Amino acid sequence: MSIMKDELRTGLGFDSHRMSSTRPLILAGITIPSDKGLDGRSDADVLCHALIDALLGAAHLGNIGQLFPDTDPVYENADSLTLLRRVVRLILTHEWTIENIDAVLILERPKIGPYLPEMEQSLAAACSIHPDRVSIKPKTNEGLDAIGRREGAAALVSCLLSRKAK
Ligand code: MG
Numbered sequence: 001m002s003i004m005k006d007e008l009r010t011g012l013g014f015d016s017h018r019m020s021s022t023r024p025l026i027l028a029g030i031t032i033p034s035d036k037g038l039d040g041r042s043d044a045d046v047l048c049h050a051l052i053d054a055l056l057g058a059a060h061l062g063n064i065g066q067l068f069p070d071t072d073p074v075y076e077n078a079d080s081l082t083l084l085r086r087v088v089r090l091i092l093t094h095e096w097t098i099e100n101i102d103a104v105l106i107l108e109r110p111k112i113g114p115y116l117p118e119m120e121q122s123l124a125a126a127c128s129i130h131p132d133r134v135s136i137k138p139k140t141n142e143g144l145d146a147i148g149r150r151e152g153a154a155a156l157v158s159c160l161l162s163r164k165a166k
Helices: 044-058 078-091 113-129
Strands: 007-020 025-027 030-032 038-040 097-106 134-138 152-163
Touching: 007 044, 025 044, 030 134, 038 097, 044 078, 044 113, 078 113, 097 113, 113 134, 134 152
Parallel strands: 097 134
Antiparallel strands: 007 038, 007 152, 025 030, 097 152
């Protein structure tokens, strides 16, 4: 006799964007006061983009470039939280539950600490989970390389999905 176990899947996502002095800094859907923001076709929210890829990867549902091609003008200045909500709906359609999200944000300046609770709440709300299940850890790159020179920023996100055994 076999006992069916609930299915667990981890996902991993990475994203990076260039910094620009003409763009707002939007991270996890929150606009953060800064002399530089992230540049891209959408709002360049690296945290949302890396999270989307983590979720899609865990569920084996492709990747962000396949779902939202950056050659499609519809995604010009797209709100990445809206894209994230769409991916969450897709994940839920496949009967997955999002157990937790753990993120690393690599950004030299500004200091992100004061905004973390709001950012974690924002991602949690988009994923319909408790904020206690979302962790964002900001890191500088200690002045090293392009991120250290404030030419860009990056995010790494992992997630855990579960699905009831059938
Ligand atoms: Mg991106």
